[in-house]
Amino acid sequence: MNSQIIIYGSEYGSTKRYAERLSEITGIEAVNYKEAKNIGDYKRVVYLGGIFAGGVMGLKKTVGKMTSQQELVLATVGMTDPNETTYFEGIRKALKAQLPASFYDKNKIFHLRGAIDYSQLGFKHRIMMKMFHSMMLKKPESELTADAKAMLETYGKQVDFVDYNGLKPIIEIITKS
């Protein structure tokens, strides 16, 4: 069994940047989930995926190729500040429901902040964000969730919150054993 691989799901590049930095630091190969081969051969899979409408890009497909003997370390990359605990409790709950029990370890799940450039969004995503934006504008502030607030603050702009310091706890796990 090969030891470790970094796999990422990234539409616009911020998750890819995290994966490539992690690869540079640890010397572990990083591959796009669409091109990842022999996923079942690795002892540990480090998966980084962008969050889109609450889901983690490429995660389901990747985990579907893993066996229960393998270990999963997971990092989500989204627009919401990782310190927004209530929001990420919801994300973790959804992950717990989605992942086979052997892959869900709360100490091996991390949240990183990404980037968005509205001028680069694909047609479908542009429409989705436009609809979400107009729905959220109608809500009173007290009812807005953290992801909705983050979207309202950044709507139409180009923002980059990528912070490689967030990789530290992942590097610790990868390099320890």
Ligand SMILES: Cc1cc2nc3c(=O)[nH]c(=O)nc-3n(C[C@H](O)[C@H](O)[C@H](O)COP(=O)(O)O)c2cc1C
């Ligand atoms: C259509 C769409 C839906 C999104 N949904 C969420 C979301 O539910 N939660 C969140 O925190 N960020 C959300 N984001 C922001 C992305 O997660 C963020 O831009 C991330 O950095 C994208 O990763 P990538 O650059 O690797 O593709 C969304 C962005 C788009 C375009």
